[in-house]
Amino acid sequence: DSGVTQTPKHLITATGQRVTLRCSPRSGDLSVYWYQQSLDQGLQFLIQYYNGEERAKGNILERFSAQQFPDLHSELNLSSLELGDSALYFCASSVSRGLDTQYFGPGTRLTVL
Amino acid sequence: AQTVTQSQPEMSVQEAETVTLSCTYDTSESNYYLFWYKQPPSRQMILVIRQEAYKQQNATENRFSVNFQKAAKSFSLKISDSQLGDTAMYFCAFNNNDMRFGAGTRLTVKP
Numbered sequence: 453d454s455g456v457t458q459t460p461k462h463l464i465t466a467t468g469q470r471v472t473l474r475c476s477p478r479s480g481d482l483s484v485y486w487y488q489q490s491l492d493q494g495l496q497f498l499i500q501y502y503n504g505e506e507r508a509k510g511n512i513l514e515r516f517s518a519q520q521f522p523d524l525h526s527e528l529n530l531s532s533l534e535l536g537d538s539a540l541y542f543c544a545s546s547v548s549r550g551l552d553t554q555y556f557g558p559g560t561r562l563t564v565l
Numbered sequence: 566a567q568t569v570t571q572s573q574p575e576m577s578v579q580e581a582e583t584v585t586l587s588c589t590y591d592t593s594e595s596n597y598y599l600f601w602y603k604q605p606p607s608r609q610m611i612l613v614i615r616q617e618a619y620k621q622q623n624a625t626e627n628r629f630s631v632n633f634q635k636a637a638k639s640f641s642l643k644i645s646d647s648q649l650g651d652t653a654m655y656f657c658a659f660n661n662n663d664m665r666f667g668a669g670t671r672l673t674v675k676p
Contacts, residue, residue, distance in 0.1 A: 454612075485664070489608075494656070495666045508663065540608055550662030551598060556610035 455479065456557035458543050464563045470531040473560045475543030477524055483507070483549055484526040486518055487542040489559075495542065501526055502549040533564045567592045569659050571667035578647045579675050585632075586642045586670050588657030597661035599633065601642045604669075605653040613655070616640065647674045 455478035465471055477484050486498040497510035501520035512518075515533075520526045530537060540559045546552040568591045578584035590599070601613040616624045616633050623631050628648075632641045644651055652674045657667040 494668050495610075497664065542610060544610075551596070551660060553598065553600070553612065553615055554660075554664060555612065556602075558609050561608075 454555040454557065456481075456543060456545050456555055458541075458557035458560050460560060461558065462561045462563075464565065465533060466565055467533055467535060469533050469564075470529065471533065471562065473528040473530070473541055473543075473562075475526045475528070475545075475557055477526070477543075477545030478555055481545035481547050481555075482524065483546045483552070483554075484520055484524070485544040485546075485554060486512075486526070486528050487544065489540045489542060490538075498528070500549075507549055530562070535564050538562055538564045567594075567659055567661060567663065567665050569657055569665050569667040571655075571657050571670050573670045574668070575671045575673070577673040577675055578644075580647055580649060582647055583643060583645045584647055584672065586644075586655050586657075586672065588640045588642070588667055590638050590640065590657075590659045590665075592638070592659065592661060594661045597659060599631075599640045600658040600660065601629070601631070601640075602656045602658060602666075603651075603653045604656065605650075610656075614642070644672075649674050649676060 457476045482503045485500045487495045498512040500508040518528045543557045544554040597618045599616045603611045628645045654669045659665045
């Protein structure tokens with residue numbers, strides 16, 4: 453158990469809908485990262501927040517957005533969902549903003565029908 | 566841009582034997598971290614081992630050890646006494662304030 457929690461574990465929804473994925477970092481960690489992993493693919497970095505502020509952006513679609521709250525938990529919002537958005541979404545956390553070890557949550561499996 | 570290359574898409578090993586997974590990376594930086602993560606069929610991403618670039622000594626964690634060759638930009642993972650539970654996808658990762666992952670190596674341990 454890494455100490456990073458993600459909810460829900462599974463999410464099934466329809467095209468065009470909007471969902472919110474939630475992540476709580478390890479105690480003491482200030483950075484939260486979001487990754488997308490499609491079936492049998494590598495990890496695609498989406499976005500990073502550090503202590504409430506956006507720090508880095510990867511291949512995140514405009515339909516996706518994220519935020520980190522004062523208690524350091526983070527939410528990833530996915531809107532106007534398409535079939536191709538079906539994937540495993542991971543949250544990771546680390547103590548510092550960059551050169552550090554990232555610990556991963558169990559992931560949220562999103563299925564768009 | 567930093568890149569991470571895992572040249573072995575798939576590998577297999579007999580239970581109790583030793584296997585080495587390869588990883589190379591490209592960077593002009595001198596200070597960075599390297600990692601191996603394991604992703605079993607449950608899809609959880611599990612940290613296996615970490616190596617700081619400034620450390621000359623190779624990291625070890627029980628049956629897992631690395632061969633870190635900084636000049637060659639090589640970071641291989643050796644798994645000794647392979648167990649069925651080692652069956653997983655293994656990702657090599659590089660972090661210099663910007664984490665990069667390789668494409669992964671699918672390892673199967675055969676009984």
